[in-house]
Amino acid sequence: MGGADDVTKKGEVILKDSQFRNFVKKGDAEFPPEKNRYHLTLIVRNLKGLEDVVGLSIVHYLMSDDGWEFSDAPGCIPDTVNNFKFIRELYHQSDPNYSGPFSVPVLYDTKTKKIVNNESSEIVRMFNSEFNEFSTSPELDLYPEALRSQIDEWNEVINNGISNGVYKAGLALTQDAYEPSAKLVYETMLKVEDFVAKVPGPFLFGEALTETDIRLFTTLIRHDPVYYFHFKCNLTAVKDLPNLSLWLKRVYDHGEIKDTVNMDHIKKFYYSSTSKTHLQVNPTGVVPLYNGPIIGK
Ligand SMILES: N[C@@H](CCC(=O)N[C@@H](CS)C(=O)NCC(=O)O)C(=O)O
Numbered sequence: 001m002g003g004a005d006d007v008t009k010k011g012e013v014i015l016k017d018s019q020f021r022n023f024v025k026k027g028d029a030e031f032p033p034e035k036n037r038y039h040l041t042l043i044v045r046n047l048k049g050l051e052d053v054v055g056l057s058i059v060h061y062l063m064s065d066d067g068w069e070f071s072d073a074p075g076c077i078p079d080t081v082n083n084f085k086f087i088r089e090l091y092h093q094s095d096p097n098y099s100g101p102f103s104v105p106v107l108y109d110t111k112t113k114k115i116v117n118n119e120s121s122e123i124v125r126m127f128n129s130e131f132n133e134f135s136t137s138p139e140l141d142l143y144p145e146a147l148r149s150q151i152d153e154w155n156e157v158i159n160n161g162i163s164n165g166v167y168k169a170g171l172a173l174t175q176d177a178y179e180p181s182a183k184l185v186y187e188t189m190l191k192v193e194d195f196v197a198k199v200p201g202p203f204l205f206g207e208a209l210t211e212t213d214i215r216l217f218t219t220l221i222r223h224d225p226v227y228y229f230h231f232k233c234n235l236t237a238v239k240d241l242p243n244l245s246l247w248l249k250r251v252y253d254h255g256e257i258k259d260t261v262n263m264d265h266i267k268k269f270y271y272s273s274t275s276k277t278h279l280q281v282n283p284t285g286v287v288p289l290y291n292g293p294i295i296g297k
Pocket residue numbers: 001002003004017018067101102103104105118119120121
């Protein structure tokens with residue numbers, strides 16, 4: 001999570017809001033939808049068939065105190081636009097006074113050479129609705145009108161209780177800061193398990209995959225192999241929750257989603273990164289073997 005260096009007196013980590021919040025929008029003077037203009041990394045780019053429309057860089061999984069680094073190592077794609085070495089250079093190109101966090105994903109405009117947006121939830125929305133004229137799956141609607149209130153409500157629950165919750169537990173510097181966050185992760189996982197048990201499926205809100213499925217998937221695929229050990233969120237695991245386990249497998253097997261998951265990169269990023277935040281959680285950098293219940297050994 002961004003801004004993990006800010007800590008309260010109690011030892012709680014403070015997660016900063018993303019600061020680049022422009023929208024690619026039809027009719028927008030600065031950032032209109034265009035083919036071969038924007039650049040980033042994300043699942044929804046694949047689901048909406050935008051691989052030939054929006055460029056992609058994949059940073060190296062090991063993060064040092066210099067932040068994310070572009071690379072041509074296996075599974076990585078360098079910065080073909082500016083030939084930068086670090087993500088931070090992209091941020092400083094947009095705003096020389098920007099002081100972080102230098103997080104990914106980043107939606108970058110190759111024309112104005114500016115970061116459009118660095119908030120994944122908003123990039124998902126733009127890809128869902130603004131690039132349909134270039135998309136090979138324009139009919140796929142991850143935020144359908146009829147489900148919006150449910151989607152908004154569950155996004156909030158999942159974001160606070162799980163996606164941000166695991167970081168607050170894992171990066172906490174005191175027992176008092178850790179315990180409430182780890183308990184909230186546990187309670188939220190049980191709440192979602194209960195919800196999934198009652199819905200007709202196959203996805204959270206029925207037949208159609210939505211952005212909430214994607215947001216929950218990206219955090220729960222990491223839960224058992226990473227957050228359970230590394231972030232000490234070990235009051236429950238996905239493998240102990242039968243309905244969430246089935247749901248996670250269904251999403252993993254849906255479309256090209258599994259192609260966007262690189263568990264080797266995910267585990268090495270958390271367990272072996274040498275930035276101060278990660279090093280203090282796992283100083284040896286040793287990576288556990290387990291890949292979680294879906295991918296297996
Ligand atoms: N609000 C952002 C947060 C993104 C985020 O925290 N990304 C992590 C990787 S998953 C990161 O780049 N952390 C680097 C850092 O905080 O220095 C979003 O959801 O897009």
